[in-house]
Amino acid sequence: DGGITQSPKYLFRKEGQNVTLSCEQNLNHDAMYWYRQDPGQGLRLIYYSQIVNDFQKGDIAEGYSVSREKKESFPLTVTSAQKNPTAFYLCASSPEGLAIYNEQFFGPGTRLTVL
């Protein structure tokens, strides 16, 4: 089955630790995205990547880092510099990096909790 997978489903982090969230897609999509969802707020864009080895900051990139070494993978690292990382993190992809008309498709999400 084609789709987007995220792991783990739940993640617990101690203060001061870096953690990495996995996102993999087998849809052959060029563009991938990371969003953060907080209760009572809409989704906010953290980072996006249009092609391999290239990525851009979204609205709330501080305290996060990404890499795009393979077309199908776009991991997100939440660093200790992120002051309030507890949230639901969603990965998405779309068929063509520069095709503004295409839909975005989402993975099942990772819930990160800081202890």
Added chain:
Amino acid sequence: KQEVTQIPAALSVPEGENLVLNCSFTDSAIYNLQWFRQDPGKGLTSLLLIQSSQREQTSGRLNASLDKSSGRSTLYIAASQPGDSATYLCAVRPKAEGAQKLVFGQGTRLTINP
């Protein structure tokens, strides 16, 4: 800066009713608008995508309309069922803020009572 608003924040209706969810946006310069469904603790499922040149899109019991000039979209659900209970999100792709960005509303939490 583009802002998206969804009213009401929550809606509860009996099974079988037709209903309308509302989405408004502040800047009419958009490429498209997308409606999503989100079940509790889950990711987003894309329901409908309307290009800026289109007026509506239909999928099964769902019909979404777009009035770009007035900054409004509606999602019409016909003959509602308990399985339709979820949070519905709309998002626009604004021209002014980069083609890759979606701006989301906060969602309408819909409950269909049997």
